[in-house]
Amino acid sequence: SKGDPVKGKQIVDTVCAACHGADGNSVASANPTRRGNTEAYLLTQLKNFKAGTRNNPTMMGMAATLSDADMLNVTAYFSQQKPKAREASDKTQMPLGKKIYQAGNSYTHVPACMACHGPAGKGIPDQFPRLGSQHAAYIAKQLNDFKVGTARKNPTMSDIASRMSDAEMKAVAEYISGL
Ligand code: HEM
Ligand code: HEM
CATH class of the missing domain: 1.10.760.10 (Cytochrome c-like domain)
Known part of the structure; x- marks a missing residue:
């Protein structure tokens, strides 16, 4: 891992948890849960939001505030979060x-x-x-x-x-x- 998950947790708790959940299990269905996807995949998504090639106004705003080091740290932390089983609603x-x-x-x-x-x-x-x-x-x-x-x-x-x-x-x- 290139990032520091402890530093990543600080950012997640203060900035991201409101939408993505403190333990990575978000409540609102539009906000993806963090299900232990890999650092590389999550990093690509954050870079795409920052570059605007993945276009979501909320996340483009969030990614704009993250330095390259911040991105490595949050994805190191996110990738450690364990997915919680969910039941299909329909x-x-x-x-x-x-x-x-x-x-x-x-x-x-x-x-x-x-x-x-x-x-x-x-x-x-x-x-x-x-x-x-x-x-x-x-x-x-x-x-x-x-x-x-x-x-x-x-x-x-x-x-x-x-x-x-x-x-x-x-x-x-x-x-x-x-x-
Ligand atoms: C999507 C990270 C803050 C709402 C994502 C994705 C990542 C991410 C990596 C892509 C999902 C995936 O590929 O699995 C972060 C980080 C944050 C943060 C690191 C803090 C710095 C927030 C906040 C909100 C939010 C505060 C709500 C106000 C969303 C939504 C999506 C998303 C709605 C889905 C976008 C879409 O439909 O394409 N986030 N997020 N995020 N995030 Fe965040
Ligand atoms: C990403 C669904 C078939 C390769 C995704 C995502 C969804 C999805 C929802 C986004 C994940 C996220 O945002 O967290 C599906 C469904 C499929 C299907 C419903 C069948 C109908 C396939 C197949 C392949 C594939 C057959 C390989 C040949 C990928 C790749 C990504 C992806 C490479 C990442 C894209 C990116 O980086 O943005 N898929 N998938 N998928 N899928 Fe599929």
Whole structure:
């Protein structure tokens, strides 16, 4: 780890915890929980907010105040936080969500999410982010952002999301939140 998690905790407790939760489990569903994603992934996201290539007004403002050292410190701390299991809030979405997550949609060429994000949603460190136990509303918003392409871009995810319907995004987001 290049950062100092103790210094990172000081910043998180005073600035970030209001939205992301002191223990990394946020209450509001628009605010992502910190689920032990890797430092490298979280650092990329903070740099993207600072550069404006990931466009979220709140987080662009937050990232603007962080120095490179601050970013290393907060991501060192965030990456230590343990995800808390969450139950899918809308279980009626489970069959469709599970099908997409595990097998994709061959008709529209949506690949299985688990090929990259893992069968249990744990991701692959420094390659594919962990998704499991994240808020469904946040996941659905990210998929929509990738699809629309103005707020967030990633070649792989933008292509996948562009092939998904709103109903599929909502269903898979509910399934993921319960992983
Ligand atoms: C997203 C870090 C403060 C609201 C994120 C992400 C990171 C992050 C790394 C990307 C999520 C991911 O990829 O898993 C931080 C840090 C903060 C901070 C280090 C303190 C310096 C806040 C505050 C708020 C907030 C105070 C609310 C006022 C959000 C929201 C998103 C987000 C709404 C999702 C943005 C989107 O939909 O793309 N934050 N955050 N954050 N954060 Fe923060
Ligand atoms: C990121 C969902 C399939 C590679 C993400 C994120 C979501 C997501 C919600 C953002 C995570 C966050 O903000 O915390 C899905 C779903 C899939 C799927 C629902 C199936 C329909 C795949 C596949 C691959 C992949 C098959 C690999 C070929 C990635 C990568 C990122 C990502 C590289 C990080 C993007 C970035 O740095 O901004 N995915 N994913 N995903 N996914 Fe997927």
